[in-house]
Amino acid sequence: MELKQGTLDMLILRILLSGKRHGYGIVKRIQFLSNEMLNVGQGSMYPALHRLERKGWVKSSREETEKGKVTKFYRLTARGRKQVEKEKQAWHDFISVVNRILEEG
Amino acid sequence: MGSRLIKFWNALLALFGLRRKQSELDEEVNFHLEERASELLEQGYDAKIARELALREFGGIEKYKEEAREAWGSRFAINLAIDIRYSFKQYRKSRGYAVTIIATVAVCVSLNTSLFSLINSLRWNPRIYGQEDRIVRIFDEFQSVSSISRQRWGTSFAYYHERKEQSQLIKEIALQSIRTVNASYGSDFPRTEYAGMAQFDPAMFSVLKVYPALGRAFEESDAVRGNDNVVILTHKWWQTRFFGTDDILGKTIRADGRDYRVIGVMPESFSPPPQSENLQYSNFGMIVPFVIPKNPNPRQRLANYWGSYARLKPGVSITQLESELNAIAAQNGPLYPTQYEKEQKRGHRVRVWSLGQDLTRDVGTQLSILQVILLCILVLGGVNIASLVLSQNSKRHHEIGVRLAVGADRSRVAGQLAIEIWILCLVGGFIGLAIALFIVNRLGAWGVLDAFLVRPKVSFDAATLLIAFALCCSIALLSGLGSLVIVLGKLGLNKILKSGGRSGSEGRGYRSYRGAMIFAQIVAAFIVLVSGGLLLKSFSRILEIDPGFDVENVLTAVVRPPDRDFDAEAQRSIMFRLENELKRIPDVESVGITNWPPMKMNSAWEAHLIKEEESLDLEFPVCTMDAVNDTYFEALGLEALSGRLFNDSDYRNSAPVVVIDRIVADLHFPGENPVGKRIAAPLTRETVNSRSELDWLTVIGVVEPIRLNDLYQQPIGMIYRNYSEYPLFWVGLVIKTAGDPYAIVPEAERIVDRLARNVALGRAESLEDAIAKRYSDRQGLLYLSIGIGALALSLCILGIVGIVSYSVGAQVREIGTRIALGADRMGILWHAMNYWVKLSLAALVCGAIFALGFAPIVEGLLYQTSPFDSVSYLAVFIFLCLILSGAIFLSAKKVTRIQPIIALRSE
Known part of the structure; x- marks a missing residue:
């Protein structure tokens, strides 16, 4: 299943709500949660992360992984947490509107 | 506006942390790929396949990296910074390439810019006077x-x-x-x-x-x-x-x-x-x-x-x-x-000239020609750079192909290649500008400005900088085209990866592009060489000109006793005493006295020549007139062709006599002996009212004509009057010496000082020096054209050798295959040369046509040489034919040495 346009940012933010992760970790988490149903272009993760960082919703730091390698980890900022709530709300509103149309239309 | 400023600020901030961000991005992408590959490895994949799969799943690395970079700030500034860094890496790899391009641009820009600033200063902004654009010279011309x-x-x-x-x-x-x-x-x-x-x-x-x-x-x-x-x-x-x-x-x-x-x-x-x-x-x-x-x-x-x-x-x-x-x-x-x-x-007409027109009236043509010639050099330089860039980039086909394959955008690759050239051109341009600044500042010290009537203050202004920048741009644009052809042309990705460094034969598009470059070079070289050839021929004609008199060991000078202190009688007496005293200086062989010493005054009296039997209503032809002493002819080595020259008996003779030159004799007395005939020579036509008013002069002898003030102009005929019966405006001296003419100057100065208080010997110089001064400007221009011609020729040869060698090198595999299949080596040699020989011939013909178009501009500078002089054109044609075919042959000869096995292995 292809990811809908504009939803990747929201998914990343939501996943980071549970704690810091690196780019590959986020990809793995999305695949796991979606039961590998969602096809995320792996490369597109990085432009999205850098975009979110520039907006101030996530911040990054270089840290060691469990295996001892160094890479960039991303975590949510306070503004990012608020943004998750906003995005969630917006998504639910969107879904309910779409559902209503689908059912009553 | 605000958002733009913020964007700009972000871009600046981004630039500062760019290096770190770039390496962190590389690091996290590598980490991603390694993690995925190791996972696949655990699933039982082979290491190589695991890595390939990881790459494939990730998608176009370059594309995503660029998208990520875009998130850092302004895309343009970031890409520019990255391209600049990448370019410097490339220069480090091939220093010779970078230095050659910078040097070529510097030479072209410095020559063109310094000449432009000189012309600009002379024509539009000499900065000698105030508000010069409103100063005009007014004169009355009688056409x-x-x-x-x-x-x-x-x-x-x-x-x-x-x-x-x-x-x-x-x-x-x-x-x-x-x-x-x-x-x-x-x-x-x-x-x-x-x-x-x-x-x-x-x-x-x-x-x-x-x-x-x-x-x-x-x-x-x-x-x-x-x-x-x-x-x-x-x-x-x-x-x-x-x-x-x-x-x-x-x-x-x-x-x-x-x-x-x-x-x-x-x-x-x-x-x-x-x-x-x-x-x-x-x-x-x-x-x-x-x-x-x-x-x-x-x-x-x-x-x-x-x-x-x-x-x-x-x-x-x-x-x-x-x-x-x-x-x-x-x-x-x-x-x-x-x-x-x-x-x-x-034919009276009022003429108004701008100051610039007035300043450059004698040298305007020379300057324009130089500018055209230098533009030709610019074309040659640009073409050489283009050819170098093309060879360099074709070595990098593989690298470019890989970059495209991993998702780099074509326009980005093209932009990066263009920036590589731009930087070199700009650096070359700055160096060229610095050299031009140096040249311009030294123009005065080198005596170049002395050739002009006034010394303009040559300096750089906005227009000069703009020209320098435009030159850099045009070189970069011309040479950058090659790179764009590679990347944006019809050549597909596969083709790029397959061809190039490893390759079989070069594409048709390439060959046309290279062909166009060679064509332009040959045309430019032809124009430059033909102009040089015409000037050379004209100059050799000038050297052959016989002024009509001896120039060796002759001193010329002027003494001018003021009318106010010395009446006609006093002047005459000074003149006689001066003549006698000068004759006594050891080494002096003869002392000529004249009103118009040769090559000194720029003019002479003009008189209407009237024969005794002619009606006075006619418009009489004009000839020049001088008043001289008896030894004047001897000092200049002139002898009587018929009759006799002046002698002592002519002094204050009751019957005025005159010596005429051969031109006057032929014109007025064709087929008869003029000696003994009577003529009149009034200075203005207005004074001719009746025969009795005229002074009738008896012709006593005929001499060879001389070129009095200008070597280039045909003399119009001269009549010599005896100085004792005709007033002199000043005393012109023509002194023939046994040795160095300058050796007698101090003694001559003492004599003048003794004879007349507060009168000086003026403008003493040898006749040889006076003549040399007359054509020093032409000589300078000739040397300059020869120098520029040599530069043009060497650039052209370098260009053609480079291009033909490259083209042969690119066909090694094809040629190897042909030889392996039994082709004749001479046939192959001809095949390799064929295209370039035909192209050169076509370019030579085209060059000749362009040169013919350019010829009328040079015409004003030529002496007794037609701007369409077939010998010069043919000589340049043959010379270039030989040089070009030699260069093509030497570059192509290596095809005969290609060993099929080695050639095929070069895959």
């Missing part, structure tokens, strides 16, 4: 008068007054005149020298907007007879004759027996207006007021001897002024019927 008279372009007092009173478009108008004087200075005037003096109408200062640096300018009250004994010195004279002392004002200078009080010193940068060209040669030191008669004699209405400069009112154009002044002349002319008739007959 139907014989050529020599027409050169005396100036204006008359009458015309000047009419313009001053009636013109609505002129703000101010002024007159000037030039003369030479014997100037003495110091207490009791111990030293005297021959010097140039300008006479300035007081308005001249406000017309030129140049005022004395010390003291004051002339006022109207100074230009009144009796009050005009004031002088303004040039800065040079103040420094050298008066040692730059502060108490200079109020000191006295004696010029031709009159005392002048110093009231000012001109600024160091001052040059007299260009019309005063004679001042260049005559030790210019003083300016005195010009007393202009308020009511000039109407009979002098056409006497256009005075230089006239004016300042236009704002917004007035030169054409407007020219038509206004012609209208004024047409309106006033009929008030003076006799003169008006002459005006009509002589």
Whole structure:
């Protein structure tokens, strides 16, 4: 299943709500949660992360992984947490509107 | 606006942390790929396949990296910074390539820019006077008068007054005149020298907007007879004759027996207006007021001897002024019927020139030709760079192919390649500009500016910088095309990966592009070489010119006793004594006296030649006239062709005699012996009213014609009168010596000083030097064209060798295959050369056509050489044919040495 346009940012933010992760970790988490149903272009993760960082919703730091390698980890900022709530709300509103149309239309 | 500023700020911030961000991005992408690959490895995949799969799942790395970078700030600034960094990496890899391009651009830009700034300064912004765009020179041209008279372009007092009173478009108008004087200075005037003096109408200062640096300018009250004994010195004279002392004002200078009080010193940068060209040669030191008669004699209405400069009112154009002044002349002319008739007959026309036109009138063509030649060099340089860039980029096919394969955008790759060239061109441009600045600053010291009538202040301005930048841009654009062809052309990705460094044969598009470059080079080289060839031929013709007299060991000089102190009788007596005393100097073989010493004065008397039996109603032809002593002919090595030359018996002879040259003899006495015939030679046609008024002269001998003032011009015929019966304006000396002519100068100076107080020996120089000065400008231009021609030729050869070698190298595999299949090696050699030989031939023909188009511009500089001179064209054609075919053959010869096995292995 292809990811809908504009939803990747929201998914990343939501996943980071549970704690810091690196780019590959986020990809793995999305695949796991979606039961590998969602096809995320792996490369597109990085432009999205850098975009979110520039907006101030996530911040990054270089840290060691469990295996001892160094890479960039991303975590949510306070503004990012608020943004998750906003995005969630917006998504639910969107879904309910779409559902209503689908059912009553 | 605000958001743009923020964007810009972000971009700047991004630039600062760019290096770190870039490496972190690389790090996290690598981490991603390694993690995925190790996972696949655990699933049982082979390591290589695991890595490939990880790459494939990730997608276009370059594309995502770029998208990520875009998130950091302004995309353009970031990409630019990255491209610049990448370019510098490339330069480090191939230093020779970078240095060659920078050097070529620097040479092209420096030559073109310095010449442009010189032309720009001369034509539009000499910065000698104030508000120069409004300064004009006005002169009255008489188009139907014989050529020599027409050169005396100036204006008359009458015309000047009419313009001053009636013109609505002129703000101010002024007159000037030039003369030479014997100037003495110091207490009791111990030293005297021959010097140039300008006479300035007081308005001249406000017309030129140049005022004395010390003291004051002339006022109207100074230009009144009796009050005009004031002088303004040039800065040079103040420094050298008066040692730059502060108490200079109020000191006295004696010029031709009159005392002048110093009231000012001109600024160091001052040059007299260009019309005063004679001042260049005559030790210019003083300016005195010009007393202009308020009511000039109407009979002098056409006497256009005075230089006239004016300042236009704002917004007035030169054409407007020219038509206004012609209208004024047409309106006033009929008030003076006799003169008006002459005006009509002589084709009177008022001309107005801008200052720039006036400054470059003698050298304008030379400068334009140089500029065209240098533009040809620019084309050659640009083409060489383009060829170098193309070869360099084709070595990088593989690298470019990989970059495209991993998702880099085509336009980004093309942009990066273009930036690589831009940087080199800009660096080369800056170096070229610095060299040009150096050249421009040294122009004065190298004596280049001396060739011009005034010394312009050559310097850089916005226009020059713009030109330098435009040159860099055009080179970069021309050479950048090659890169764009590779990346954006029709060549597909597969083709790029397959071809290039490893390759079989080059593409058709390439060959056309290279062909076009070679074509342009050959055309440019042809034009440059043909111009050089024509100038060379013309110069050799000039060297062959026989001036008609001996030039070896002859000293020429001028002595001018002022009329004020020496009446005709006193002058004559000085002249005889001078002649006798000079003859006594050891080493002096003969002393010639003349009014017009050869190669010195730029003019001569012009007389109408009338034969005794002719009707006086005719328009008589003009010839030149001189007054000389008996040993003048001997000093110049002239002998009588028939009859005899002057001798002692002719002094104050009751029957005036004359010697004519062969041209006069052939023209007026064809088929008969002129000796014994009588002629008259009045200086103006107006004086010829009746036979009794004319002085009839008996022809006593005929001599060979000489070229008096100009080697290039055919003499129009000369008649020599005896100096004892004709007044001299000054004494011109022509002294034949046994050894070095300069050795007698000190003794000659002493003799002059002894004979006449406050009179100096002036402008002493050997005849050889005087002649050399006359064509030094042509010589300079010739050397320059030969130098530029050699540069053009070497650039062209380098270009063609490079391109043909590259093209052969690119076909190694194809050729190897052919040889392996049994092709004849000579056939292959011909195959390799065929295209280039045909192309060169076509380019040579095209070059010849372009050169023919260019020829009329060169025409003005040529002496007895047609701009369409077939020998020069053929010589250049054959020469280039030989050089080009040699270069093509040597570059292509290596195909015969290709070993099929090695060639096929080179895969």
